[in-house]
Amino acid sequence: MRRAFDTLFGRLVLIVIGMLVLSHVAWFAIIRFERDNVQTRFAVEEAVFLVEAVRQHIANTPNQPLPPRVRTVELDSPDVPRQPDGDIPPPLQRFIEDLKDRLPDGTDVRLNEPGGPPSVWVHGVKDTGWIVVPVQPLRPPRSRDRMLVWLALIFSTAVLAALFGAWQLQYPLRALAQAVGRFGRGQPTPPVPERGPRELRQLTHGFNQMVREVSQTENDRAVMLAGVAHDLKTPLARLRLRAEMMDDEKMRDGVVRDVESMAHIVDQFLVFAHDRPDGSEPVPVDEQCERIVRAYRAVSPGVQPVHLNLEAGPAFVLPAATLDRLLSNLLDNAHAYGAPPVVIETRRGAKGWVLSVADHGKGIAPDDLIKASRPFVRLDPARGGSGHSGLGLAIVERLARRVGGECEIGNRPEGGLRVAMTFPFDIATQPLAERRAGPQHEERAL
Known part of the structure; x- marks a missing residue:
């Protein structure tokens, strides 16, 4: 409250x-x-x-x-x-x-x-x-009502003027606090107008400069990562083609598996480096979860069972591409490291819509939970494996924050890992035009 x-x-x-x-x-x-x-x-x-x-x-x-x-x-x-x-x-x-x-x-x-x-x-x-x-009367009849009326008038005028000044003083600080919140969630953060007292202008200027430098660093890293990943796709395709021509079946299968693992890592690099707003159409999360699970079972018939517990209803919508990437990474992570069954759950929470994916494996050591969503971090060997770069949960957190959500990674009391994402009601249903506009629209909104 x-x-x-x-x-x-x-x-x-x-x-x-x-x-x-x-x-x-x-x-x-x-x-x-x-x-x-x-x-x-x-x-x-x-x-x-x-x-x-x-x-x-x-x-x-x-x-x-x-x-x-x-x-x-x-x-x-x-x-x-x-x-x-x-x-x-x-x-x-x-x-x-x-x-x-x-x-x-x-x-x-x-x-x-x-x-x-x-x-x-x-x-x-x-x-x-x-x-x-x-002598003059020492206490002549005097009108107190008139004095009180004047005092009330002066008091009301002073309060209105003071409130206007207080509003003008705190408005730039409120805009800065909102920008800090967007920056902390990983959302596009336009420059904050430098207004208010000198100290506040200096603080805003420093924040804008920090955002520009961090954004430039992130863009440089994303461009480098995307360029390396893109350049690797062509030699990987040629390597796979040559592996298919090998006579030794055992060696051919091993090389093909290695090439597929490398291609999967390259795809994760590209997804992680992608930093543009999702312009896809919003879809009901419950219906899309059912379609993704059916497609997942059809592509991989032997995977562990996936149970659905969908209670959010049609009001919970997310961009289609973002939802597909979220569930694909979480299902791959549960399939690689967890144990059956995998449970996908949606519901209406106190702070927003909740989408969670849980497995029944061993989970993650408590000391490693804080590192689980860091990019390129591989945890204990039990959660290792070929074809994984340590980007799965980092991609999930990045995608969730990009649409205004929060990601929480933790172990279930009965065992297994649970990744819960909470999306505020107003952000989850943000109009398509606003999401496609990206930072420019948010800057005009300020």
Whole structure:
């Protein structure tokens, strides 16, 4: 099961959203706290200014009327608010303390009774009465909804912009990962566009250069191998013709067998060197397996029995030429090294279609399993023989990977070798035009 945040893009999304949420919550708290502090400082400055203005007015122009909402009250007036005897809200307490700090020492500061217009009562040491001045409400009704709407809008815009940037950052890396997967499966790998940050461009450039060098090496080796194999076919044909003319029957048969073994090795060289996409028509694997087994029995009546266990159905299709080469190599390998019966099985697996060929022989030593599919590797002498070059399983793995499959070689618990090939559902049914297009089509698809 694929996890949503198991990809680079998913983790970038998680990090971006988490950081944006954290920063917006922090800014929201800071803005609210600073706004309350600013409001308190503004109210204190306004009250101090009004108190000083009233004192200057009383000292200089006592006969002039005071501004509205500003007045003086006698010390023994019953309207004087009482000193608060309980806890007052922290904002009001902070306001009173800040106001006392700004006024001379010994100044008494009180707030008017709740229910009236907000005002502050101030009595200094030199004042003859109480000075009453209005103040701004410390907690006026404010619309939180509007602030939350703006924060949500800014947050959504930032998330979309960050996700777009994360997608642009991981897209070249995703293309490179797909190319690495194709290269690892032995499929044609077109050059990956060199995009993204400098480090990623350098990595992509190095990968493209490596693919070109490996492909050039593989092409040179394939051309050399195909050329040698092709040039050997003509002298082998002449050698067989001359062997048929020998008078000694025993020697003639021995030479003919040696020539046939050499011709078989040459054919394996040619198949292994062939590196072009299979352009043959796709055929149902179950039906083709039955036809191949019938033809195999007809050509070699004395071979070991082959059992079929075909459960995939008509939906499992592969290119005809590839399927023929796969089964021919596996049946020849089972006939040469295994024991009867040979079982060909097809089924629908969890990751794709499965095609397997198993025998009931001794299998391969566990230490040699990792070397079984390497080209030109001959295992222990029990699996040797004339006419074999160590390419059978290497050809099988190469053919399976060429159509997007994976090959697994292992021993059966009850004895014998089992070669299982898994082909993804989408690759096994790839359209014929795409398979014939080869690397050019894949490059355009990128």
